Amino acid sequence: MRSSLQQPARLVPLAFVAAITVGTVLLLLPIARTGPGGTDLITALFTATSAVCVTGLIIVDTSSYWTPFGQAVILALIQVGGFGIMTGSTLLGVLISRRLGLRTRIIAQAETRTLDLGDVTAVLRIILIATLLVELAVWGALAARLHWGYAEAWPIAIWHGLFHSISAFNNAGFSTYADSLMRFSDDWLVLGSIMVAVIIGGIGFPVLVDLRRTFRRPGRWSLHTKITLLGTAALIGVGTITVLGYESAAGGLFDPLTISERLLDALFHSVMTRTAGFNSIDIGALQTETLMLTNILMFIGGGSAGTAGGIKVSTALVLILAVWAQIRGEADTTAFGRRVSADILRQALTLIVLAMIAISLGTLHLLSVTTFSLEQVLFETISAFATVGLSTGITADLPPSAELTLVTLMFLGRVGTITVATGLALKRSQRPYRFPEERPIVG
Amino acid sequence: MRSSLQQPARLVPLAFVAAITVGTVLLLLPIARTGPGGTDLITALFTATSAVCVTGLIIVDTSSYWTPFGQAVILALIQVGGFGIMTGSTLLGVLISRRLGLRTRIIAQAETRTLDLGDVTAVLRIILIATLLVELAVWGALAARLHWGYAEAWPIAIWHGLFHSISAFNNAGFSTYADSLMRFSDDWLVLGSIMVAVIIGGIGFPVLVDLRRTFRRPGRWSLHTKITLLGTAALIGVGTITVLGYESAAGGLFDPLTISERLLDALFHSVMTRTAGFNSIDIGALQTETLMLTNILMFIGGGSAGTAGGIKVSTALVLILAVWAQIRGEADTTAFGRRVSADILRQALTLIVLAMIAISLGTLHLLSVTTFSLEQVLFETISAFATVGLSTGITADLPPSAELTLVTLMFLGRVGTITVATGLALKRSQRPYRFPEERPIVG
Numbered sequence: 001m002r003s004s005l006q007q008p009a010r011l012v013p014l015a016f017v018a019a020i021t022v023g024t025v026l027l028l029l030p031i032a033r034t035g036p037g038g039t040d041l042i043t044a045l046f047t048a049t050s051a052v053c054v055t056g057l058i059i060v061d062t063s064s065y066w067t068p069f070g071q072a073v074i075l076a077l078i079q080v081g082g083f084g085i086m087t088g089s090t091l092l093g094v095l096i097s098r099r100l101g102l103r104t105r106i107i108a109q110a111e112t113r114t115l116d117l118g119d120v121t122a123v124l125r126i127i128l129i130a131t132l133l134v135e136l137a138v139w140g141a142l143a144a145r146l147h148w149g150y151a152e153a154w155p156i157a158i159w160h161g162l163f164h165s166i167s168a169f170n171n172a173g174f175s176t177y178a179d180s181l182m183r184f185s186d187d188w189l190v191l192g193s194i195m196v197a198v199i200i201g202g203i204g205f206p207v208l209v210d211l212r213r214t215f216r217r218p219g220r221w222s223l224h225t226k227i228t229l230l231g232t233a234a235l236i237g238v239g240t241i242t243v244l245g246y247e248s249a250a251g252g253l254f255d256p257l258t259i260s261e262r263l264l265d266a267l268f269h270s271v272m273t274r275t276a277g278f279n280s281i282d283i284g285a286l287q288t289e290t291l292m293l294t295n296i297l298m299f300i301g302g303g304s305a306g307t308a309g310g311i312k313v314s315t316a317l318v319l320i321l322a323v324w325a326q327i328r329g330e331a332d333t334t335a336f337g338r339r340v341s342a343d344i345l346r347q348a349l350t351l352i353v354l355a356m357i358a359i360s361l362g363t364l365h366l367l368s369v370t371t372f373s374l375e376q377v378l379f380e381t382i383s384a385f386a387t388v389g390l391s392t393g394i395t396a397d398l399p400p401s402a403e404l405t406l407v408t409l410m411f412l413g414r415v416g417t418i419t420v421a422t423g424l425a426l427k428r429s430q431r432p433y434r435f436p437e438e439r440p441i442v443g
Numbered sequence: 444m445r446s447s448l449q450q451p452a453r454l455v456p457l458a459f460v461a462a463i464t465v466g467t468v469l470l471l472l473p474i475a476r477t478g479p480g481g482t483d484l485i486t487a488l489f490t491a492t493s494a495v496c497v498t499g500l501i502i503v504d505t506s507s508y509w510t511p512f513g514q515a516v517i518l519a520l521i522q523v524g525g526f527g528i529m530t531g532s533t534l535l536g537v538l539i540s541r542r543l544g545l546r547t548r549i550i551a552q553a554e555t556r557t558l559d560l561g562d563v564t565a566v567l568r569i570i571l572i573a574t575l576l577v578e579l580a581v582w583g584a585l586a587a588r589l590h591w592g593y594a595e596a597w598p599i600a601i602w603h604g605l606f607h608s609i610s611a612f613n614n615a616g617f618s619t620y621a622d623s624l625m626r627f628s629d630d631w632l633v634l635g636s637i638m639v640a641v642i643i644g645g646i647g648f649p650v651l652v653d654l655r656r657t658f659r660r661p662g663r664w665s666l667h668t669k670i671t672l673l674g675t676a677a678l679i680g681v682g683t684i685t686v687l688g689y690e691s692a693a694g695g696l697f698d699p700l701t702i703s704e705r706l707l708d709a710l711f712h713s714v715m716t717r718t719a720g721f722n723s724i725d726i727g728a729l730q731t732e733t734l735m736l737t738n739i740l741m742f743i744g745g746g747s748a749g750t751a752g753g754i755k756v757s758t759a760l761v762l763i764l765a766v767w768a769q770i771r772g773e774a775d776t777t778a779f780g781r782r783v784s785a786d787i788l789r790q791a792l793t794l795i796v797l798a799m800i801a802i803s804l805g806t807l808h809l810l811s812v813t814t815f816s817l818e819q820v821l822f823e824t825i826s827a828f829a830t831v832g833l834s835t836g837i838t839a840d841l842p843p844s845a846e847l848t849l850v851t852l853m854f855l856g857r858v859g860t861i862t863v864a865t866g867l868a869l870k871r872s873q874r875p876y877r878f879p880e881e882r883p884i885v886g
């Protein structure tokens with residue numbers, strides 16, 4: 001039974017490797033690049049990985065380095081990558097539920113124990129519809145705003161609108177503007193549309209389905225939906241307020257801005273850190289304190305089984321709930337009148353520790369092959385692993401070995417986390433006996 | 444019953460506050476300072492806290508700023524602080540065992556359920572004897588070496604020997620030499636004696652008692668002893684090898700040194716990071732990679748219920764064992780044929796998360812009131828919280844508010860951790876019912 005279940009868990013990494021390979025080959029073609037001849041292998045590989053893993057880190061400017069063909073390839077890779085991670089992780093989640101004999105909340109009508117073709121089709125159809133609906137709406141809003149508000153000709157506005165709508169819903173953070181979205185830093189309409197797409201795409205499929213089914217009855221939401229929504233709201237709020245505080249101080253980036261601009265840019269930055277990666281402000285000019293806070297938000301990331309990266313909001317919240325329960329002296333970790341299964345805590349912990357190890361090793365490597373500061377390097381590796389794509393501006397200046405490290409981190413962060421999470425949930429080895437208990441001293 | 448148990452847990456912080464207060468007052472006296480008049484309040488408070496919490500961070504040079512009287516006060520505070528934390532945490536540990544109805548491994552002969560005066564006396568006596576034995580032996584070795592090897596007159600050699608022997612056993616890291624132990628960077632005898640004192644003092648009383656009783660029968664060691672010894676050996680080994688690697692590279696600090704010096708200084712640095720805090724090399728000149736590794740070693744610290752700080756070796760190992768068990772798919776966290784109690788994991792996790800929060804807040808504050816880099820500031824706050832005392836050299840240049848933050852971190856790291864650990868172990872609130880279980884998605 002085990003082998004048949006591990007098959008799909010292996011399928012996701014293989015599919016991503018295939019997509020990255022195809023993308024690399026396409027970007028190597030001379031027609032993808034504006035300059036003479038084809039690009040080099042590292043640039044093509046890095047860009048394809050960044051697109052498929054919906055990260056958005058770039059070593060060459062998307063708008064000037066790549067031709068419309070190259071940009072279309074990147075856009076296609078983003079759509080494939082985003083759709084792939086959303087369907088892949090959702091189906092693996094269904095699989096875990098089946099294997100553990102749990103009632104599958106995701107597709108409640110199907111109660112059989114095997115993942116049949118009907119389920120797969122249903123999941124694909126719902127995700128496809130949600131993707132198209134959101135992307136079309138945001139595309140329309142952006143194109144209209146760019147045409148009427150910024151005097152872009154219709155074909156240009158439509159192309160930019162399409163690119164950013166897809167890039168936003170898939171939390172990719174790629175932009176056809178050289179300065180990302182900094183030119184829109186006071187435009188509530190543009191940044192607002194982007195934020196809506198980012199949040200819906202990044203909140204995760206299980207939450208979307210749950211909301212669609214029981215939108216008016218919050219009492220019937222699953223625990224996962226509740227803690228994801230609560231965590232998302234809390235993180236956006238805390239992020240906004242802290243960025244406002246640190247950057248509004250004398251010498252901060254918001255010093256010359258109006259109140260409305262400060263609010264918009266703080267909110268936008270807070271939402272984008274988890275994990276869309278567009279920026280309306282210059283990341284390299286932020287206070288070190290803001291960068292540290294951004295690091296934490298990036299590490300946590302968005303919702304499970306969506307287009308967002310990071311360790312996921314629910315993973316972080318399970319850990320926080322456990323600590324809170326321990327402080328209150330309660331034996332069970334509880335939230336919203338539900339008890340969080342004890343093995344879920346250990347899964348969350350394991351995922352977080354593995355993520356920290358990956359980021360630490362990446363940081364050590366970047367430190368040893370560059371002269372950049374710890375601030376810059378740590379920000380870059382967390383951004384890569386959590387597939388955020390924000391940068392203090394050092395990406396293009398990294399040596400090839402550091403770029404390969406980032407490629408590895410992006411892949412591990414995107415595909416590794418859900419593969420490991422699936423593996424952790426499924427793997428059970430039974431001992432025929434239990435060892436006697438002992439209590440080592442803690443602290 | 445609860446209140447009578449919380450009394451001793453409150454006694455430890457109160458005793459430390461009292462010792463720091465007395466120390467501050469004594470250091471404020473004009474006879475404590477070589478310069479004219481008494482010192483200022485911040486300097487006295489900082490130095491007294493650093494001494495009582497056996498941290499070793501200094502904002503004025505111990506050898507030139509303080510008179511022999513001032514140095515004697517510091518030495519007395521170190522001895523009181525080290526003895527206090529060792530007896531305090533040991534007695535709190537005994538208390539937890541009693542409360543939870545566990546067989547007390549520490550003082551096996553007493554099997555009654557209340558902590559009677561006999562136990563306290565026994566613990567105090569054993570700790571006193573161990574302290575005196577080690578300190579006397581190291582004192583003798585150091586004084587002899589300083590007299591015959593470095594031509595120090597007997598009174599000077601005896602004073603320096605006494606100061607460093609007490610400072611080492613109590614993991615304090617204070618030195619009467621302005622450059623800490625950098626002048627002995629090639630002296631296996633001096634650094635070796637210091638290391639022995641540091642390791643014995645920092646391994647923790649429970650391990651010492653266990654070893655004394657069953658030294659030749661490792662099979663009868665407690666799980667705590669086994670994982671503390673294993674963890675200590677592993678951390679010393681990993682630390683030594685990594686420091687050797689990073690600093691032996693071209694441009695590293697060890698570049699001009701002989702093999703013997705490299706080995707000695709790497710080993711010494713690895714041992715001192717957890718958490719004695721003497722240095723035989725210039726910390727400010729270390730590679731950023733070495734500083735990051737040092738951060739991790741400092742955070743982990745030494746053994747429980749000894750003079751060492753940090754979250755403790757056993758705490759870190761419980762977490763690592765849990766992650767390892769999860770990766771193997773085992774339901775129980777096991778080691779050496781024993782099962783680690785499940786609530787111990789949540790206690791360890793809580794302690795680590797609280798430590799990270801304290802360090803993060805301290806780091807954010809120091810970043811916002813100084814212009815030092817994240818490397819420097821993070822190193823300083825971890826060093827303070829884990830009561831290590833190593834510094835990249837910024838301590839003396841911090842503004843008063845930052846110094847007060849370090850004072851707070853030293854106190855929290857020293858007294859807060861064991862108080863919280865005791866609280867976590869003792870607090871049990873019982874619900875009359877359990878909530879239904881749910882499994883939020885992780886990753």
Ligand SMILES: [K+]
Nearest residue numbers: 055172276388
């Ligand atoms: K992204």
Ligand SMILES: [K+]
Nearest residue numbers: 498615719831
């Ligand atoms: K120390």
